[in-house]
Amino acid sequence: MQREEKQLDASLDALLTQVGDLKNSLGSFIYKLENEYDRLTWPSVLDSFALLSGQLNTLNKVLKHEKTPLFRNQVIIPLVLSPDRDEDLMRQTEGRVPVFSHEVVPDHLRTKPDPEVEEQEKQLTTDAARIGADAAQKQIQSLNKMCSNLLEKISKEERESESGGLWPNKQTFNPADTNALVAAIAFGKGLSNWRPSGSSGPGQPGQPGAGTILAGASALQQVQMAGAPGQQQPLLSGVQMAQAGQPGKMPSGIKTNIKSASMHPYQR
Amino acid sequence: MEAPPVTMMPVTGGTINMMEYLLQGSVLDRSLESLIHRLRGLCDNMEPETFLDHEMVFLLKGQQASPFVLRARRSMDRGGVPWHLRYLGQPEMGDKNRHALVRNCVDIATSENLTDFLMEMGFRMDHEFVAKGHLFRKGIMKIMVYKIFRILVPGNTENTEPLSLSYLVELSVVAPAGQDMVSDDMRNFAEQLKPLVHLEKIDPKRLM
Numbered sequence: 001m002q003r004e005e006k007q008l009d010a011s012l013d014a015l016l017t018q019v020g021d022l023k024n025s026l027g028s029f030i031y032k033l034e035n036e037y038d039r040l041t042w043p044s045v046l047d048s049f050a051l052l053s054g055q056l057n058t059l060n061k062v063l064k065h066e067k068t069p070l071f072r073n074q075v076i077i078p079l080v081l082s083p084d085r086d087e088d089l090m091r092q093t094e095g096r097v098p099v100f101s102h103e104v105v106p107d108h109l110r111t112k113p114d115p116e117v118e119e120q121e122k123q124l125t126t127d128a129a130r131i132g133a134d135a136a137q138k139q140i141q142s143l144n145k146m147c148s149n150l151l152e153k154i155s156k157e158e159r160e161s162e163s164g165g166l167w168p169n170k171q172t173f174n175p176a177d178t179n180a181l182v183a184a185i186a187f188g189k190g191l192s193n194w195r196p197s198g199s200s201g202p203g204q205p206g207q208p209g210a211g212t213i214l215a216g217a218s219a220l221q222q223v224q225m226a227g228a229p230g231q232q233q234p235l236l237s238g239v240q241m242a243q244a245g246q247p248g249k250m251p252s253g254i255k256t257n258i259k260s261a262s263m264h265p266y267q268r
Numbered sequence: 269m270e271a272p273p274v275t276m277m278p279v280t281g282g283t284i285n286m287m288e289y290l291l292q293g294s295v296l297d298r299s300l301e302s303l304i305h306r307l308r309g310l311c312d313n314m315e316p317e318t319f320l321d322h323e324m325v326f327l328l329k330g331q332q333a334s335p336f337v338l339r340a341r342r343s344m345d346r347g348g349v350p351w352h353l354r355y356l357g358q359p360e361m362g363d364k365n366r367h368a369l370v371r372n373c374v375d376i377a378t379s380e381n382l383t384d385f386l387m388e389m390g391f392r393m394d395h396e397f398v399a400k401g402h403l404f405r406k407g408i409m410k411i412m413v414y415k416i417f418r419i420l421v422p423g424n425t426e427n428t429e430p431l432s433l434s435y436l437v438e439l440s441v442v443a444p445a446g447q448d449m450v451s452d453d454m455r456n457f458a459e460q461l462k463p464l465v466h467l468e469k470i471d472p473k474r475l476m
Contacts, residue, residue, distance in 0.1 A: 172295055172302070172464045173295050173296055173466060174294065174296060174434055177432045177434035178292065178294035178436075178470070179475050180431070180432055181292075181431065181436040182292050182470045182472060182475060183472065183475040183476075184397065184416055184431055185416065186475065187476070188325060189476075190418070190431060191396070191416075191418050
């Protein structure tokens with residue numbers, strides 16, 4: 001019993017704060033509409049609506065919270081009605097309800113909606129029941145599909161415009177340039193000896209198997225060795241020098257060493 | 269009994285098959301400074317290294333349809349440094365999970381008469397360019413940021429004009445075949461350079 005009372009108190013407090021926030025934002029929105037209507041912009045109105053919707057959401061969440069007891073089970077009964085001014089009530093309601101009397105009570109403690117509203121709601125429920133489950137399901141599905149299509153279109157538009165907006169100041173690379181540079185390096189596109197791309201020439205590297213590479217490399221060695229045995233020393237030292245950071249596409253020092261060791265069959 | 273002369277011994281046992289793992293991207297001239305700063309922070313601590321290279325690409329047209337390509341590179345700003353001859357194979361396709369372009373790679377240091385030698389062998393120069401830029405290292409990874417200059421008069425490396433308003437950025441590793449974790453390391457490093465540069469594997473065949 002104690003626990004339930006505590007829970008009730010806690011949830012009532014939460015509800016009060018939420019409703020208070022909602023009231024404030026509604027108030028500011030109304031003020032904005034009434035006083036600044038000539039300079040009001042659509043985004044500003046949307047902001048207010050978004051704020052209200054957010055607050056209603058949190059209100060719903062608070063109500064659905066597991067710690068909230070079912071308010072439906074609670075009943076509020078007016079115990080004393082008096083036509084006198086009640087200071088306490090005034091204070092609590094911020095001056096809105098000065099008297100707890102016969103006129104005030106039906107409005108404030110009402111649980112049923114207005115008769116007109118009740119009529120409309122009954123009408124809607126009979127219409128819905130009349131359509132039948134299948135047709136209703138189909139309508140729901142088509143509505144969902146249209147909403148998702150719309151959302152997609154909007155997000156795509158947003159993305160495209162965003163990238164367009166960022167282009168002038170934030171773009172640090174140009175993909176077209178990347179492709180042009182890579183093509184130039186790979187097969188000389190755009191460089192001095194440019195050939196029409198129809199010919200088989202432009203730098204398609206050949207497909208010699210590993211054996212041919214070896215033959216080619218060793219052939220190079222052999223020719224060089226045969227031609228200038230004295231050159232072996234400077235060649236090796238050249239390779240060592242390469243470690244010190246020769247510019248260009250030289251691999252790192254360790255790999256170079258391994259290469260030189262294995263590709264010089266005449267090394268002592 | 270002395271060993272038979274070396275020239276008669278068959279060359280068995282090959283080289284270690286080295287593969288080059290490559291990621292490429294580009295950066296606009298105006299964003300070069302920020303990229304250099306970031307690379308200086310990320311890479312190994314060393315004096316920033318610049319290079320000015322002249323690269324010539326030679327083709328040997330044989331009976332096969334596709335010619336054999338060799339790349340000869342020489343340094344224009346450092347004296348006494350050997351020339352660099354490189355062979356690059358076809359990029360290995362197939363593994364979509366591999367994040368870098370992988371191709372067979374053979375690198376050789378040569379003396380200065382390389383061009384004459386290649387011409388005698390039957391190679392013909394296909395194109396040439398000048399590359400000027402910066403070199404960074406991180407472990408076994410090498411990062412080059414360079415601008416490609418077109419040579420207007422063949423053989424005249426003074427008269428050049430830049431090919432585009434961007435610098436090419438290359439992240440490469442030369443490693444023995446089969447080490448695919450290298451490409452993971454490369455991708456992690458490439459992530460750190462985003463959004464300045466998008467390093468990705470670009471298939472040159474697509475750009476033909």
